[in-house]
Amino acid sequence: MTTLARKLRSAALAGALCLWLLPEGAWGEEGWRAEFDATCAQTNDAMSLSVQELNQLLGRCAALEKVIDTQEESLRKVYLKRLQLCRNLYAYVLEYKKNEQGSK
Amino acid sequence: MKRIFLVCTILLAGSSLLWAAGGSKKKKPLPYDFGSVTISNYSQQAGIPPVVFDHWVHRKSYTCRVCHVDIGFGMTANSTKIRAADNAKGYFCGTCHNGKSQLGKAKIFDSCATTFSREEYNRCLKCHSLERDPAKEEAFFQFLAKMPKETFGNGINWEKAEEIGALKLVDQLEGVSVKKSGMKIQGDFALKSKVDGMPDIIFSHAKHTVWNGCELCHPDIFVGIKKGASKYSMIELFDGKYCGVCHDKVAFPQTDCKRCHAKPV
Numbered sequence A: 001m002t003t004l005a006r007k008l009r010s011a012a013l014a015g016a017l018c019l020w021l022l023p024e025g026a027w028g029e030e031g032w033r034a035e036f037d038a039t040c041a042q043t044n045d046a047m048s049l050s051v052q053e054l055n056q057l058l059g060r061c062a063a064l065e066k067v068i069d070t071q072e073e074s075l076r077k078v079y080l081k082r083l084q085l086c087r088n089l090y091a092y093v094l095e096y097k098k099n100e101q102g103s104k
Numbered sequence B: 001m002k003r004i005f006l007v008c009t010i011l012l013a014g015s016s017l018l019w020a021a022g023g024s025k026k027k028k029p030l031p032y033d034f035g036s037v038t039i040s041n042y043s044q045q046a047g048i049p050p051v052v053f054d055h056w057v058h059r060k061s062y063t064c065r066v067c068h069v070d071i072g073f074g075m076t077a078n079s080t081k082i083r084a085a086d087n088a089k090g091y092f093c094g095t096c097h098n099g100k101s102q103l104g105k106a107k108i109f110d111s112c113a114t115t116f117s118r119e120e121y122n123r124c125l126k127c128h129s130l131e132r133d134p135a136k137e138e139a140f141f142q143f144l145a146k147m148p149k150e151t152f153g154n155g156i157n158w159e160k161a162e163e164i165g166a167l168k169l170v171d172q173l174e175g176v177s178v179k180k181s182g183m184k185i186q187g188d189f190a191l192k193s194k195v196d197g198m199p200d201i202i203f204s205h206a207k208h209t210v211w212n213g214c215e216l217c218h219p220d221i222f223v224g225i226k227k228g229a230s231k232y233s234m235i236e237l238f239d240g241k242y243c244g245v246c247h248d249k250v251a252f253p254q255t256d257c258k259r260c261h262a263k264p265v
Helices: A003-021 A023-040 A043-048 A051-068 A073-103 B002-020 B055-059 B064-071 B084-088 B134-145 B158-163 B205-212 B234-238
Strands: B037-039 B051-053 B189-191 B201-203
Touching: A023 A051, A023 A073, A043 A073, A051 A073, A073 B064, A073 B084, B064 B205
Parallel strands: none
Antiparallel strands: B037 B051, B189 B201
C-alpha cells in the first residue's frame, strides 16, 4: 500500500469515527428528532431499497440510538422502542436481500 | 363422514391440549370485555387499582399502527411498563389523553398526574378501575348496533366495518407520526392448510399492512419475508405466537376458523 493510500485510509477512518462519536453535537437538542423522522420514514419502502441504502439507514439508526440513550427516561423509552422497530425491519430486509444476492 | 371425523379429531386434540395445560378451560370473555387488557405494573404500588384498557374504544378510531408503532406501546400486556410520569409528560396514553387533543370535535380527557388531589382522583378512576361500568357497557352495545356483526370476539366484523365506511380510522398523529410515503399495496396470498379437508388460508396482506405497517409484524412476529418461510402450527398460534399475538386477544379469535381458512375448495 502506498503512503498516500495509507493516509487516505486513516483520514476516512478518522472521519467515520468523528461521525460516530459526535451525533449529539451535530444534531442539537431537537435535530435528532428530524433525523429520526427521516431515518424511519422509509419503512414502507424498505423492500425497494438497495443493500447500500439499507446499510446507510442502519448506520443512521446506530448513531440515533446513542443520542436517544442520553435523553430523559420517558422520551428514551418511547423512542428506543420506535427506533428498534424500524431498525429491525431494515436489518431484516437487508439480510433477505443479501441472501437473495448470495443465491443468484 | 370425512368431515365428521375431522371435526372430532380437532375437538379431541383441543380437549387434550386443555387437559395437558392443567385441565382448566379459559372463560370466554363477554363481547364488551373481548380485547380488554389489564395493565398493572405500578398502579397497586401507588395505591390505585390497575388500568383496564378497552381495545374496542380505541380500535374504532385508530389503526393498530398508531399506538403500537408511533406511540410505542408493546404488543403484550404489561410489557411497556407505563408510568404515570410518562403519561403526564405526554407519552404513551398521554400522547392523546392530555386534555388538549381532540378526536373529531370531542376533547380527549387528560390522563395521569404525578400528584393529584382528592377531587382529581375521580379522573384517575376513568381508567384505573376494575369495577364493571354499566355506562361503558351501554356505550359498547350502542356502538355494536351500528356495526356489521360477527359471531365471535366482540361480535363486530371490524374488517367489514371499515370496508363499508362505518369506520374511518386515524393513521397519523400530528407531531408524533413519521410522515411516510404511500405503501405499495401488498397482494393477498394463500397458505396451504396442513390438515386434509381444511380449506387453505387466504391471508389478507393488504389489510394487515394498512392497519399495522410493516415493522409491527416483521421481523418480531413473522421472521420470513418469502411466503412459507415461517413455519407454524395451530398449537403455536393458540399459544399466542405468530397470528396468535393479536388473534384471540384483540383481533377475532382463532376458533372462527372460516375467517382465515377461506379459500374455496
